[in-house]
């Protein structure tokens with residue numbers, strides 16, 4: 001074939017469930033000279049990334065690194081590392097990604113106990129505690145901190161108390177949470193947290209930061225059956241942490257530069273200031289949505305600031321509105337995740353997009369396509 005024309009993708013305002021637009025400094029970092037994955041000059045970069053990620057996760061010891069993978073792979077790696085076939089896993093299901101955790105745990109051979117709630121609600125911690133009491137053999141308690149499919153925040157800070165007296169380790173999906181709302185892995189006794197690069201952390205997709213507690217590492221070392229080579233955290237530690245490094249895979253160096261710069265931006269801003277920015281922008285966006293007579297799916301008190309699920313009003317074709325936002329305004333927002341979910345739009349104001357200006361652009365575009373004014 002002859003070569004197609006040079007790529008010229010349109011500029012979009014990415015206000016869906018992710019990816020989010022990244023700061024120009026992050027894209028610029030990807031233009032720096034490519035290094036080999038075992039070059040002596042890449043090693044301090046890996047160490048800095050791991051240290052910055054530990055700070056964002058809220059962990060001092062244990063193991064923290066970034067998998068060369070998607071958020072889902074972070075989920076799969078954690079489940080595979082912490083359970084063995086026939087183990088019992090209690091999974092809190094508040095939406096699509098809780099369901100995915102169930103699916104992945106089942107594929108790993110676990111006996112899964114699901115604790116579900118209607119869409120829009122967080123799972124009461126007492127119900128998770130009750131499931132652990134009914135299943136004292138449970139090895140893992142797994143929940144989603146920020147359930148992107150419904151815009152719900154799970155109070156993961158209450159899990160350790162709920163799991164007290166049980167052997168269950170705690171696994172938390174922070175794919176939409178990390179960098180947007182606080183994470184205190186040590187204080188909240190979270191044994192395995194995983195995230196992605198492309199949402200509130202503000203880098204392009206392609207990396208899955210993960211963080212394991214000392215207790216999680218002990219579980220890993222005591223395994224009877226091996227885990228898949230690609231996501232073997234002990235082998236990955238030999239590349240990321242141990243020196244001299246041991247080759248495991250050819251690391252995506254340009255993506256690591258991008259994550260390094262995104263984390264630098266987060267620390268320069270200050271984590272508390274970053275969380276406050278997300279909280280404030282999300283709160284005022286949600287208030288403006290309600291002022292327009294639109295309804296939010298998530299219950300008050302359980303709403304994520306960085307991801308707002310807006311119910312599509314009766315008689316409105318939600319998909320058509322999404323297409324008009326994209327084509328007429330260059331704005332991407334998400335829809336509901338499949339027929340079992342209520343019709344919704346999912347608006348993400350994450351990372352560099354968590355600004356009053358971006359929220360205002362989304363509201364103005366929505367007003368235009370819905371033909372409404374406040």
Ligand SMILES: Cc1ncc(COP(=O)(O)O)c(C=O)c1O
Pocket residue numbers: 017018070071072073075097144146147148149173175176196
């Ligand atoms: C809460 C949550 N978990 C897991 C994932 C999966 O991440 P990825 O699409 O990077 O595999 C997503 C993606 O949106 C998510 O929102």
